[in-house]
Amino acid sequence: MTSSPPLVPPPRLLMGPGPITAHPRVLQAMSQQLVGQFDPAMTGWMNDTMDLYRRVFRTANEQTFLVDGTSRAGIEAALVSLLEPGDRLLVPVFGRFGHLLREIGERCGAEVHTIERPWGEVFDVEEITSAVARVRPKVLALVQGDTSTTMNQPLAGLAEALAGDDVIVYCDATASLGGNELATDAWGLDVVTAGLQKCLGGPSGSAPITVSPRAVELVQGRRHVEAGIREDRDTARGTRIASNYLDLAMLIDYWGPRRLNHHTEATTMLYGARECARVLLDEGLDESVERHRLHGAAMLAGVQGLGLSVFGDQAHKMHNVVAVEIPDGVDGDAVRAGMLTDYGIEIGTSFGPLHGRVWRIGTMGWNARRDAVLTTLATLEQVLREAGAAVTAGGGTGAAREVYAG
Known part of the structure; x- marks a missing residue:
């Protein structure tokens, strides 16, 4: 006799700010049998997932894939890979998750600058561009939709306003993607991360991410490979990315044609993330x-x-x-x-x-x-x-x- 009863979740209608009730198609996809991470079927599904999320993010970025972990894993992967100690980071804060970006930046050793709005308000584009001109940050990190306040920060027109400023723009779209307009390329966003547990209709545990070519160049400039394992270790330069698991340079090689081993892919979460994208794109x-x-x-x-x-x-x-x-x-x-x-x-x-x-x-x-x-x-x-x-x-x-x- 087992020491505990089987897991039978109570019936719930999740109408909070997330997580939400998962789409039946996503749950069905996640019930499928596992295959090995280098099985041709699996690598095919990885390629398919990358293509699906390019469409979801509205981007042509080759480097569009999944970070295995909750949406916060995607956020940290972006920031720890972009920021070196002493880099200037600008964070417009209008709710809890702006404070999160600030904290992660501080943990990276960045020189963090913030501008703030009272909870319940958003920034004008001019406020952001003025702060960029004053601070001259390497990275501008924004939350699009902050569920703590329910506000949606306007991003359209930001790229045009920042023309001439050499700043990488990172956007946390965890709570907004799929339910609010987001156009990565048209809006000039360099890195965007999300999660499944909001408008995408899935469970928490996988973080879609897209990375622009110039952000890829920045990240790969910090390449620090695992000694004795990766053949390009002699070309390593820059400051070591603080995280191994969340190192975007390594993840790019893992998802790319080189398929360099980095971690064991979270197969069931990939099934779920892939189906979230399929459901969304089937609807439009x-x-x-x-x-x-x-x-x-x-x-x-x-x-x-x-x-x-x-x-x-x-x-x-x-x-x-x-x-x-x-x-x-x-x-x-x-x-x-x-x-x-x-x-x-x-x-x-x-x-x-x-x-x-x-x-x-x-x-x-x-x-x-x-x-x-x-x-x-x-x-x-x-x-x-x-x-x-x-x-x-x-x-x-x-x-x-x-x-x-x-």
């Missing part, structure tokens, strides 16, 4: 963004229809998550617990200055659909009534239905 990039916009608009109208206030500059809100102000006198954690325990629906809280002040409700990936929105709104209304809050009867689902009616 523009169609997916519009679906997230529609259901996000319905959720926004619904919470307002209940008489609740929303946080932040709504002109720059992400399509896929809304921050709802917790009404006075209501125990926010108790409401979240009631939705989860009694109805199997999860919504999120937030961090820092917004902890205990807002709920974050997501409509992303597989859950960006009408029935999930209406069920969540009906449940929120019931639990708020039980908590003694004054809400408009039927106001949430009614307002959402008006959005769907057009």
Whole structure:
């Protein structure tokens, strides 16, 4: 007799800021049998995955692949590979994840400069370009969609405004890719990373990344190979990249035609990441963004229809998550617990200055659909009534239905 019961996850509708309920096609793909990492079938799937994510990122970058690990592994791979001790890094901070970029930069030994906006606001392009002109950073690191505040930083036009500035632009698109417009090449982004657990509709554990040719040149200029293993060790130059596992130069050789062994590929996660891209591209990039916009608009109208206030500059809100102000006198954690325990629906809280002040409700990936929105709104209304809050009867689902009616 086994010492513990089999793993049977409780039924959940994950309507928070991520992770979300995985798409059934992704779960099916991840149930397939393993093959060896150098099996021709596997190397073929790796090539296919690279091509799929070039389309997802809207890029021609040859170096577009997966970093095995959560979205944070992709972020760290980008920054530890781009930054050497003493390099200047500029981070516009408008939420928790800007602070994360700053911390990682500091760990790399970079000279980190920040500009900040209050949570709930975003930067004008002019503010960013002025800071670049003043700081003269090697790397500009931005978050596109910061789920801690639900804000979506405008990036279009940034490349044109930075013309003539020799700066590498890195973008963390973990929470935005697939549900909000992102155009890597057209927007002049050098490195972009993401995760599966938001609008891409998969589980956490794989981080798609794309790297421009000039960023590749920078990273390979720091090449420091494993002594006695890689034949190009005598050409090593620059400062050693602090991480072996997250060394983009090594990962480029691992995914590229040389197939130099670096680590054992996370096969099941590759299956899932590949299927996330296939699902998205089958729907169409523009169609997916519009679906997230529609259901996000319905959720926004619904919470307002209940008489609740929303946080932040709504002109720059992400399509896929809304921050709802917790009404006075209501125990926010108790409401979240009631939705989860009694109805199997999860919504999120937030961090820092917004902890205990807002709920974050997501409509992303597989859950960006009408029935999930209406069920969540009906449940929120019931639990708020039980908590003694004054809400408009039927106001949430009614307002959402008006959005769907057009």
